[in-house]
Amino acid sequence: xxxxxxxxSVHEVVSQLLxxxxxxxxxxxxxxxxxxxxxxxxxxxxKFLESHPDLEIEVHNEGLKWEGHxxxxxxxxxxxxxxxxxxxxxxxVTFVEGVELDEIESLVRVFLIDTSxxxxxxxxxxxxxxxxxxxxxxxxxxxxxxxxxxVQEVSEEGYLQKxxxxxxxxxxxxxxxxxxxxxxxxxxxxxxxxxxxxxQVLRELPDMEKIRSEALPHLMNILLKNLTSExxxxxxxxxxxxxxxxxxxxxxxxxxxxxxxxRVLLSTAGDAAEAFDERLNSTEMVKHIAETLEKQRDxxxxxxxxxxxxxxxxxxxxxxxxxxxxxxxxxxxxxxxALTSFFKFHGELLDALILLVNEIQWERLxxxxxxxxxxxxxxxxxxxxxxxxxxxxALRDLPDLPADRLSSLLWDESERxxxxxxxxIGQHHREDLLEDLKTGIIHxxxxxxxxxxxxxxxxxxxxxxxxxxxxxxxxxxxxxxxxDLAAGDDLPILAARALGVIGTPDAEYPLLAEAKRITxxxxxxxxxxxxxxxxxxxxxxxxxPN
Amino acid sequence: xxxxxxxxxxxxxxxxxxxxMYPPGNATLLRIRNNFMEFxxxxxxxxxxxxxxxxxxxxxxxxxHRLVKPDISSLSQFARFIxxxxxxxxxxxxxxxxxxxxxxxxxxxxxxxxxxxxxxxxTLRKLKFPxxxxxxxxxxxxxxxxxxxxxxxxxxxxxxxVFHRHCMSSLIEGKKVDVVLIRRMVQELIDAVNILGERSLxxxxxxxxxxxxxxxxxxxxxxxxxxxxxxxxPSTAMQDLALTALFAMIGRELIPESILEKNxxxxxxEKETLxxxxxxxxxxxxxxxxxxxxxxxxxxxxxxxxxxxVSEHPYVRLLKVITDYEAMxxxxxxxxxxxxxxxxxxxxxxxxEKYDPETVNxxxxxxxxxxxxxxxxxGGKPVVVLDGxxxxxxxxxxxxRMEGRPDEMLPLQRFPVNPAAAIHHVE
Numbered sequence: 001x002x003x004x005x006x007x008x009s010v011h012e013v014v015s016q017l018l019x020x021x022x023x024x025x026x027x028x029x030x031x032x033x034x035x036x037x038x039x040x041x042x043x044x045x046x047k048f049l050e051s052h053p054d055l056e057i058e059v060h061n062e063g064l065k066w067e068g069h070x071x072x073x074x075x076x077x078x079x080x081x082x083x084x085x086x087x088x089x090x091x092x093v094t095f096v097e098g099v100e101l102d103e104i105e106s107l108v109r110v111f112l113i114d115t116s117x118x119x120x121x122x123x124x125x126x127x128x129x130x131x132x133x134x135x136x137x138x139x140x141x142x143x144x145x146x147x148x149x150x151v152q153e154v155s156e157e158g159y160l161q162k163x164x165x166x167x168x169x170x171x172x173x174x175x176x177x178x179x180x181x182x183x184x185x186x187x188x189x190x191x192x193x194x195x196x197x198x199x200q201v202l203r204e205l206p207d208m209e210k211i212r213s214e215a216l217p218h219l220m221n222i223l224l225k226n227l228t229s230e231x232x233x234x235x236x237x238x239x240x241x242x243x244x245x246x247x248x249x250x251x252x253x254x255x256x257x258x259x260x261x262x263r264v265l266l267s268t269a270g271d272a273a274e275a276f277d278e279r280l281n282s283t284e285m286v287k288h289i290a291e292t293l294e295k296q297r298d299x300x301x302x303x304x305x306x307x308x309x310x311x312x313x314x315x316x317x318x319x320x321x322x323x324x325x326x327x328x329x330x331x332x333x334x335x336x337x338a339l340t341s342f343f344k345f346h347g348e349l350l351d352a353l354i355l356l357v358n359e360i361q362w363e364r365l366x367x368x369x370x371x372x373x374x375x376x377x378x379x380x381x382x383x384x385x386x387x388x389x390x391x392x393x394a395l396r397d398l399p400d401l402p403a404d405r406l407s408s409l410l411w412d413e414s415e416r417x418x419x420x421x422x423x424x425i426g427q428h429h430r431e432d433l434l435e436d437l438k439t440g441i442i443h444x445x446x447x448x449x450x451x452x453x454x455x456x457x458x459x460x461x462x463x464x465x466x467x468x469x470x471x472x473x474x475x476x477x478x479x480x481x482x483x484d485l486a487a488g489d490d491l492p493i494l495a496a497r498a499l500g501v502i503g504t505p506d507a508e509y510p511l512l513a514e515a516k517r518i519t520x521x522x523x524x525x526x527x528x529x530x531x532x533x534x535x536x537x538x539x540x541x542x543x544x545p546n
Numbered sequence: 547x548x549x550x551x552x553x554x555x556x557x558x559x560x561x562x563x564x565x566x567m568y569p570p571g572n573a574t575l576l577r578i579r580n581n582f583m584e585f586x587x588x589x590x591x592x593x594x595x596x597x598x599x600x601x602x603x604x605x606x607x608x609x610x611h612r613l614v615k616p617d618i619s620s621l622s623q624f625a626r627f628i629x630x631x632x633x634x635x636x637x638x639x640x641x642x643x644x645x646x647x648x649x650x651x652x653x654x655x656x657x658x659x660x661x662x663x664x665x666x667x668x669t670l671r672k673l674k675f676p677x678x679x680x681x682x683x684x685x686x687x688x689x690x691x692x693x694x695x696x697x698x699x700x701x702x703x704x705x706x707x708v709f710h711r712h713c714m715s716s717l718i719e720g721k722k723v724d725v726v727l728i729r730r731m732v733q734e735l736i737d738a739v740n741i742l743g744e745r746s747l748x749x750x751x752x753x754x755x756x757x758x759x760x761x762x763x764x765x766x767x768x769x770x771x772x773x774x775x776x777x778x779x780p781s782t783a784m785q786d787l788a789l790t791a792l793f794a795m796i797g798r799e800l801i802p803e804s805i806l807e808k809n810x811x812x813x814x815x816e817k818e819t820l821x822x823x824x825x826x827x828x829x830x831x832x833x834x835x836x837x838x839x840x841x842x843x844x845x846x847x848x849x850x851x852x853x854x855x856v857s858e859h860p861y862v863r864l865l866k867v868i869t870d871y872e873a874m875x876x877x878x879x880x881x882x883x884x885x886x887x888x889x890x891x892x893x894x895x896x897x898x899e900k901y902d903p904e905t906v907n908x909x910x911x912x913x914x915x916x917x918x919x920x921x922x923x924x925g926g927k928p929v930v931v932l933d934g935x936x937x938x939x940x941x942x943x944x945x946x947r948m949e950g951r952p953d954e955m956l957p958l959q960r961f962p963v964n965p966a967a968a969i970h971h972v973e
Contacts, residue, residue, distance in 0.1 A: 053633060053661055058622055089730075092622040094629060121838040122725035130733045131782050140625030142618050144730035145705040148712075150618070151724075160708060167704035167761075171752050174967050178755040179882065179960070193890060193915055211860060215842035218859075219828075222849055226825060233818055237825035244832040248842070 003067075010066045013048050014057060016041040018072060021081050021111045029108055038108060042101045055095040059085045081111055088124040089147055092140035099136040106132055117295065119212075216249065216257050224264050246276050250285055253292035255303035262310050281315040290322035294331055304338035309346070316342075316349050317356060324361040332364070339368040347374075354381045359389040388414035395420055403432045410440055415449070419456055426460040437461040438472055441491075455494055462498035467506060473498045474510040492520075493527040500531030503538040511535070551609040552620065554589050554598070557582045559623045562630075565654045579647055590643045600639040602631045603694045604741060613697040630661050634668060638681035645677040653678050695742045696969050702738040703749060703764065706731050710760040710792065714799060717830045725834055725841065732767070732788045736781070739771045744933040745969060746772060747918040751930075752966035754876045754883045757807075759799055762872060767791040769868045776912040790844040790861050794851050794869055797827030809880030824852035856902050863902040867893060867909050870901075885957040886913070886920040921965050922955040924948075929955070930965040938968030945971035 020037045027034055048055055058065040063073040064082045074082040085093070110128045113120055120128070126141045145164075149157050223245060226238035242265070249257045258280070265273035279285055293299055308316055323335040343350045350369070357365055362382060369378045382394035383405065391412065395401070401424075409421040410433075425433050440446060441457055449457075462469055476495035496514065499507040514520060515528035535541075561582045568575040589598060593610055601608040605628060608614060616624035631637075634657070653675055660668045671682060709731055716723045739746045746768055753761040770791040774784040798806065801823060805816045812820070827848035834841060843861060850862045857863055874889035884892070890910055897903040916922065916931045923929070929937045929948060937948040940961070945968055 054629065056626060091618075092625045094625070096629070096633075119838055122729050122841055123838070124726045124730075127726065127729045127733060127785075131785070133781065138625070138629060140621050141730075142621060143615070143705075144727050144734060145709060146618055147730075148709055148724075148727055160712075163708040163711075164701075164704045167707050168700050170756075171700055171704070171749060172967055172970060173752075173964050176963055177751070177877070177961070179877070193887065193894065193910070211843060212840060215840075215846060219842050219846050219849075222846065223828070231818065231821065233822055234825060237822050237829065241825060241828045241832055244829065248832065 007066065007069050007071075009048060010055065011071045013041070013044045013055065014064060014066070014071050016044055018081060020108055022079075024108055024112055025079065029105070029112060038104055039101065042099070042104050045095055045099060045104070049095065049097045049099070053097070057093045059091050059093065061086055078116075084111075084125055088126045089142035089144075090126060090129070090139050091142065092138070094138040094140075096136050096138065103134055103136055107134065107137060216252055216254050217260070220245070220249070220257050220260055224260070227264065243275070246279060250279060250289070253289040253296065255293070255299050255307045258289075259303065259306050259310065277312075280310075281312045283315075283318050286311070286315045286318045287322055290319055294326055294328065299334075301334050301337040301341065304335065305341040308338065308342045313349055313352065316346070317353055320349075320353055320365075321356065321361060324357065324364045336364065336368050339365070340370060343368055344370065350378065351381060354378060355385055357385070357390065358387050359393060362387075362390045362393060383409065388412075388417050391417045392420045395424055399428065403430070403436075406430065406433055407436045410436060415453055418449075419453055422453075422456045422460045426463045429464060431464055434461070434465045434468070437464065438469075451490065454490070455497070458494040458498040459501055462501040466502055467504055470499065470502055470504065470507045470510075473502075473507075477510055477514050490523075492524050496524065496527040496531045500534040503535045505535075505539065508532060508535045508539075550589055550592055551612060551614045552617070554585060554609065555600075555607055555614055555627070556620050556623060557585050558600075559627045561650075562627070562654055562658065565651065566658050570651065579651065583645075583647055583650070586641065586645070587643075596643045598641045600641070601691070601694065602628060602637050603691050603698075606694065606698055608694045611693055613694050613701065615701070630657075634660055634670060635682045635684070636670075636680060637683050638679075640679040640681075642677035642679075649675055649677055693970070696745075699738045699742045699746060700749075702734050703768075706735050706767075707760050707764050710763055711758075714760065714796065717796065717833055718799060720833050723834060728792070729785065729789060732785055732792065735764075735767065736771050736784060736788060739768055740775065744772075744918050748930075748932060748966050748969050750872065750875060750919045751921070751961070752964055757877075757879065759795060762876060763792055763795060766794065766865075766869050766872045769872060770865065773864065773868060773909060773912050777908065786840045786843065787861060787864065789840070790847045791865055791868065793827075793831060793844055794848055794865055795827075796830050796848060797823040797825070797852070800826045800830070807879040821852075824849040827852070854900075856898070856900065863905050867901050867905050871909070882959065885959055886917045887915065887957050890915075916951060916955070919965060921958045921961045923958045924952045924955045928958055928961055930961065930968045932968060932972060936972065938965075938972040940968070947972040 016037070020034065020041050023037055024031075024034045029035075029038075045055065056066065057071070058068070059082065061074070062070070064071050064085075072082055074080055074086065076083050078084065110125070110132060113123075113128055115121070115123050115125075115128075126139070129139055129141075149160055152160065223238050223242050226234050227242065229235050229238070242261075246261075249261055261276065262273070262280070265276055293304070308319065311319060320339060323339065326332045326335055350365075353365060354362075362385070366375065366378060369375050376398070379394045379397045380401075383391055383398075385391055385394070391409070391414070395409070395417075406421060406425060410418060412418050412421065424430075425437070437457060437460065441461065446454065446457070458473075462473070465472075473495040476492045479492075492514075496511060499511055511528045511532045515525050515532060517525070520528075561578055564575050564578045586598065590596070595610065599608075599610050601611075603613075605625075606613055606615065607624060607628065652673075653670075656670045656673055660670045670680060709727075713723050713728060749768065750765050753765055756762070767788050771784060771788050774787050779787065801819060805812065805819055808816070828845050831841075831845045831848060846859060847861045847865055850857045850859050851866060851869065857866065871886075871889050871893060874884045874892060875886050877883045890913065893901060893906045893909070897906045914934065918931055918933055921928065921930050924937075924939075927939050927941045929939050931937055931951070935950060937951060939946045939948050940963060
C-alpha cells in the first residue's frame with residue numbers, strides 16, 4: 001500500500017477511536033450505538049494489524065500524528081483526548097497484534113474517567129493506564145522525575161540531578177557504615193524465631209473499595225474525637241486540622257460528613273462553626289454539592305433531608321432549584337423524597353420557592369407537597385409566580401378560584417395567562433365574572449389587546465352570559481352608528497360573532513338589521529350574516545351543513 | 547550514563563528510519579549512515595573497547611552494560627525501537643569496531659524487513675554478519691541483565707528519594723505539591739522493584755546510618771511494595787498502600803530533633819509534644835487539599851500509626867509492622883540498629899499487643915529467616931544475603947559469590963563495608 005493510502009487508512013482507524021470516545025462521553029459507554037462503534041473500531045484495528053506490525057500514534061502538542069503526518073488536531077480542551085494524552089505525559093500509543101475487544105473497552109473506559117471528580121483527584125491518564133496493564137497496548141510516558149524537573153526553576157535542574165547522583169553514589173559506596181557516636185548496642189534479645197506460626201497468615205485482603213468509601217467519615221471521627229480531648233495541644237491541633245478539613249469535606253459533598261461536622265462544630269467551636277457555616281451556605285458551594293451529589297450514588301434521602309435542614313433559607317432555595325432540575329430518574333426520585341420530608345417542617349421555605357421555580361421545577365416541587373389541602377394552597381400561591389407557564393399550570397389545577405382572583409388574572413401582564421383565564425371562565429361557566437368581562441370589554445385598554453384576545457373576550461362573555469349579554473353586544477351596533485366609528489373598528493364585528501354564539505331569537509333581530517344596513521362595512525355585514533346562519537342552524541330554521 | 551550513549555542510540559534509530567524510507571544509494575541515506583559510522587567510531591574510542599554491546603532489558607536499552615534512558619525529546623524514538631526489538635525477540639546486538647557501512651546497511655534492511663512482515667519466517671536469524679552478533683531470547687537471558695536491573699532500580703530509587711525530600715519541605719511550608727506526580731513516581735518505583743525482585747531489599751542496610759526521613763520513608767515503601775506483592779494485592783491497592791507508606795512518618799519532621807534523638811528519659815512536655823505527631827501528620831497532609839478518598843486513607847494511616855495498640859485499620863496493620871521493622875534495623879543517634887533476625891523476634895514477641903498477629907506471621911514468611919540485606923558470619927567470613935539462593939562474601943577487601951546458604955551462620959551486626967555494595971560485585 002502506498003504511503004498516501006496507508007495514511008488514509010490510519011486516519012480512518014484513529015478517527016474511529018476518537019469518535020468512540022466522543023460518543024461514549026455523550027451517551028455513555030453502555031449505549032448500544034457506542035458498543036457498536038467500539039466493535040467497529042476493534043474490527044478496523046484488527047484488519048490494519050493483519051498487514052502491519054503495529055499501529056503507532058504519536059502524541060504531540062498540536063495533535064496526533066502517524067509517521068510524522070498529522071491525523072488529528074488537538075482542541076486544547078479537557079474533553080479532547082489528544083490534549084489530555086499530551087498533557088499527562090503520554091507521547092506514544094502503540095497497538096500491537098492481538099488487541100482484544102475487552103482491552104479496547106477498558107481503554108475507552110479509562111479515557112472517559114473524569115479526573116476532576118474527587119475519586120480521581122490524584123490521577124491522570126498515565127496513572128490510570130498503568131493500572132490496567134494492557135498486554136497489547138503500549139504507552140511511552142515521560143518519566144515522572146523529568147516532568148518534575150521541568151516545572152522547577154532552571155537553576156534547580158542541575159542541583160536536582162546532582163542530588164540524584166549523590167544518592168546513587170551513597171548507595172553504592174564501598175566504605176563501612178557510620179556508627180553513631182556513643183550509641184549503645186540494642187538490647188540483647190535471644191533470637192528465637194521458632195514461635196512463628198506457619199498456619200496463621202493473612203487470609204483475607206482488606207476490601208479496598210469499602211475502606212475508600214469510609215475514609216472521610218473515619219477521618220472526621222478521628223479529628224472530632226480529639227476536639228474533645230482534655231489534652232489542650234491535641235485539641236488545638238485537631239481544631240487546626242478541622243479548619244483545613246472543611247475544604248475537603250465540602251469538596252467531597254459527603255453529606256454524612258458535612259452533617260456530622262456541622263452538628264459537632266456548632267456545639268463546640270464557635271469560630272470554626274461560623275466559618276464552616278459561611279462557606280457551606282455560599283451559592284457556589286451549594287451548587288457544587290448538588291452537582292456532585294448528582295454524580296454520586298452513595299447518599300440517601302435521610303442524609304439529604306438532614307443536610308437541607310442545616311442550610312440557611314437562601315441556600316436551601318438554591319439547592320432545591322438545582323435538585324428539581326435533575327434529569328436522572330432515580331436521583332430525582334430520591335431528591336423529591338428528601339424535599340418532601342424537609343418541607344413538612346419548613347413550609348415557609350416552600351412558600352418562598354413557589355415564587356422562584358419555573359414550570360418544570362414547579363411540577364416536580366408540587367410532587368413534594370403532601371396532602372390535598374397543602375397542594376391546593378401551593379397551587380393557589382403559584383398564581384403569583386413570575387413565570388406565565390407556572391400561573392397557567394396553577395390555574396388549570398384550581399377548579400373553584402375566587403372571583404376576585406380571576407378578575408385580577410384577567411388583567412395579568414401575560415397575554416397567555418389572560419387567555420387561559422378566559423378559557424377557565426368559559427369552561428367553568430363563571431357567571432360571577434360577567435360584570436368583569438363587560439367592564440373589560442369597554443375598558444379603554446381593551447383596544448390595545450391583540451385581535452385574538454379581544455375575540456376571546458367576546459366569545460367567552462357570550463358563552464358565559466348568554467341571553468343576558470344580548471343587549472350588551474347589540475349596543476356595539478348602536479355605538480357604531482351613533483359615533484360613526486372608523487371602518488377599522490372591529491368591535492361590532494366581534495359583537496356580531498358573539499351574538500352568533502348566544503344563538504337565541506333575541507340575538508337574531510339586531511343581526512338582521514345590521515346585516516341589511518348598506519352603510520355598514522362589508523366585513524360587518526358578512527359577520528352578521530354568518531352569525532345569523534349560525535343562529536338559524538341552532539334554532540332549526542336552516543339545515544346544518546355538517 | 548553519558549550523553550554520547552544516548553546520542554548513539556538516537557542516531558541508530560534515525561538511521562533505521564532513514565533506511566526504511568530511502569532506497570540504497572540515496573544521498574540522504576548515505577550522509578546519515580556516514581554520520582552514524584563516525585559517531586560509532588567516536589563511541590568505540592570513548593569506551594576504549596573493540597565493540598559496542600546494545601542490550602534490551604524489558605523497557606530499557608543498555609550500552610556496554612550501562613543503562614541509557616531517553617529524555618523527553620527521544621522518548622518516542624526509544625519506545626518505538628524497543629518495541630521493534632521486542633517483536634523480533636532481539637535481546638542483544640554486538641557491533642564490532644571493524645563494522646562496515648555495507649554490512650550495517652544489509653543488517654538494517656533485514657531488521658526492517660523482519661519487523662514489517664509479521665508472521666513470516668525471520669531472516670535476521672539466518673543471516674551471518676562478520677562484525678555484527680545478534681542474540682535472541684527473552685529479557686533476562688543475557689548475563690548483564692541483572693546489573694542493568696540494579697542500575698535502573700538505583701536510578702529510580704534515588705529520584706524518588708530526592709523527590710520525596712522536595713515534597714516534604716513543600717508540604718511543611720504549605721506549598722503546592724503535585725499529587726499526581728507522586729503517584730507516578732510510586733508506580734515507577736513499583737515497576738523497578740518488581741523487575742529486580744527479592745534483591746530490592748538490599749538497599750535497606752545502605753541507609754541504616756542515614757538519619758534523615760526520606761531514605762527511610764522510601765525503604766519502607768519498598769518493603770511495602772514487596773510485601774503487598776507477596777500477599778497478592780492488585781496493582782491499584784499496591785499503589786495506594788505504597789503511597790501511604792511514603793508519607794506515614796511525615797509528622798515526625800515537625801518534631802524538634804532534640805526530642806527525637808534524645809537518649810535520656812523524656813520530660814512530660816516532651817512526651818506531650820510527641821503525642822501530637824499523628825495530628826501533625828494530618829496537618830501536613832491536609833494541605834494537599836484536593837485529596838481523593840485514597841489520599842484520605844493516607845491521612846488516617848499517618849494518624850493511626852502513632853496510636854498505641856493494634857489498629858483496626860487494615861492499611862495501618864500492615865504498615866506498623868513494616869515501619870517498625872525498618873526503624874529497628876536502622877541506626878539511631880542513641881543506639882545501633884538491630885540485626886534483622888533480632889527485629890523479627892521483637893515483632894514476634896509483641897504480637898497481639900502492638901501488632902496484628904496474622905500480619906506479623908505473614909511478614910515473617912515473606913522475609914524469611916534471613917531477609918535480603920541481612921548480614922552474617924559464615925565460615926568465619928562476613929556474608930550478606932542477596933536473595934534466597936545467593937550470598938555475597940566479603941573477604942580480603944573483595945567480594946565473591948556463594949550459592950545457597952550455609953547451615954551454620956551467625957548474625958553479624960557490623961559489616962566491614964556497606965552491605966548493599968555486594969549487589970554490584972557478585973554477578
